[in-house]
Amino acid sequence: MNMDELKQEEDALRERVTALPPEKRKAYYALEKKRIKDPDNYAVLNYFFVAGLHHFYLGKTLFGFLNLLGMLIGLLFIETFGIFIFLAIIVIELPQLFRSQRIVYQYNNNVMRQTLKDVESQPLAS
Amino acid sequence: MSNPSHWPAKATKKQQPWLVIGLAVLLVCVVAGYKLYSSIIPMSAQYLAEKIPQSIYQQIGEHGLKSMDESTFSASELSADKKQEISELFSSVVEKLQLEPASYQLEFRSWEETANAFALPGGTIILTDVLVEKMQNNEQLTAIILHEVGHIEQNHNMQNMIRTSLFYITLSVIFGDLSLVADLLIEASVMGVNLSYSRAFENEADAFSASSMRTLYGDVSALKQAMELLHEDSGQEDSEQENSWLSTHPGLAERLQTISAFD
Numbered sequence: 505m506n507m508d509e510l511k512q513e514e515d516a517l518r519e520r521v522t523a524l525p526p527e528k529r530k531a532y533y534a535l536e537k538k539r540i541k542d543p544d545n546y547a548v549l550n551y552f553f554v555a556g557l558h559h560f561y562l563g564k565t566l567f568g569f570l571n572l573l574g575m576l577i578g579l580l581f582i583e584t585f586g587i588f589i590f591l592a593i594i595v596i597e598l599p600q601l602f603r604s605q606r607i608v609y610q611y612n613n614n615v616m617r618q619t620l621k622d623v624e625s626q627p628l629a630s
Numbered sequence: 631m632s633n634p635s636h637w638p639a640k641a642t643k644k645q646q647p648w649l650v651i652g653l654a655v656l657l658v659c660v661v662a663g664y665k666l667y668s669s670i671i672p673m674s675a676q677y678l679a680e681k682i683p684q685s686i687y688q689q690i691g692e693h694g695l696k697s698m699d700e701s702t703f704s705a706s707e708l709s710a711d712k713k714q715e716i717s718e719l720f721s722s723v724v725e726k727l728q729l730e731p732a733s734y735q736l737e738f739r740s741w742e743e744t745a746n747a748f749a750l751p752g753g754t755i756i757l758t759d760v761l762v763e764k765m766q767n768n769e770q771l772t773a774i775i776l777h778e779v780g781h782i783e784q785n786h787n788m789q790n791m792i793r794t795s796l797f798y799i800t801l802s803v804i805f806g807d808l809s810l811v812a813d814l815l816i817e818a819s820v821m822g823v824n825l826s827y828s829r830a831f832e833n834e835a836d837a838f839s840a841s842s843m844r845t846l847y848g849d850v851s852a853l854k855q856a857m858e859l860l861h862e863d864s865g866q867e868d869s870e871q872e873n874s875w876l877s878t879h880p881g882l883a884e885r886l887q888t889i890s891a892f893d
Contacts, residue, residue: 554655
């Protein structure tokens with residue numbers, strides 16, 4: 505999805521939020537505030553020297569762990585082939601730095617969708 | 631009215647990753663620090679030390695000797711015959727080990743009651759009068775000289791300077807110019823690492839001396855005896871003190887163990 509499509513998707517989700525009953529809307533915003541991610545944080549964690557942190561930030565534990573494992577192996581064998589592991593991680597992960605706005609936008613739309621689902625599935629308290 | 635805190639929180643917990651991020655950073659910092667200390671800095675220092683021209687070594691050595699002459703040493707009181715005897719012994723050792731004679735100069739100095747020997751960048755080896763008097767035979771003296779030759783052959787002085795500088799630069803880059811606390815931490819770390827590298831270099835020089843003694847005399851007993859004599863002279867009877875991580879040299883037991891590997 506490009507940024508325009510993501511914006512349209514967000515607008516549609518916002519309309520659904522607006523249509524919620526007031527107490528569910530309040531609950532929705534409380535949850536959304538906790539769940540959404542900041543693209544700047546994502547970008548900083550991406551170019552921070554420890555690989556995989558941006559994946560952990562978005563809850564992609566497996567990818568984060570693989571990046572981290574690669575970095576540790578690279579460090580431990582830096583005298584021989586370790587440098588090539590670093591280069592491979594950079595080649596694979598650095599492009600995400602330049603797509604961080606879009607990646608986090610997409611993530612946040614998914615979070616909004618999931619949060620709406622969670623809130624809508626809860627019965628109203630009497 | 632419903633309380634928002636009663637709404638589903640499972641995903642919220644799952645998406646609070648800062649603890650995992652903190653642990654990952656800590657883990658990488660520990661591994662990176664270890665590799666930096668044990669491998670990256672020593673390898674870089676060795677590479678850089680080999681690239682420095684010999685004239686720089688000579689200048690550093692000359693300035694070092696001049697500085698110590700002005701502040702620490704006085705002229706040797708050994709007899710001319712004794713100096714001549716040791717110089718000839720040194721020349722024969724250099725020749726037998728097929729070392730480059732022009733790379734080494736032997737100097738004698740007096741330093742109060744201190745029995746010590748030094749190697750300076752550029753190949754100057756200094757023996758103090760007390761050390762010469764303390765050694766009971768030429769083999770023991772040869773062992774000590776060969777220890778200093780080991781420092782020169784393996785370029786320890788320059789490597790130590792470069793290692794310490796690289797470590798200081800690395801910590802300065804990480805901490806920046808933040809505060810007095812950071813400065814103190816950097817200074818303390820540099821000192822600790824410097825001492826640790828120093829002990830490693832001493833072990834390498836012992837190994838060089840032991841290997842050369844074995845080549846020259848067929849055994850390493852004279853080196854062990856020399857170490858024990860110097861240890862007695864240093865007055866370090868407390869084993870905890872001598873193995874302290876604040877020591878520039880390894881403890882006697884560790885040194886004898888290193889040497890015994892060449893028995």
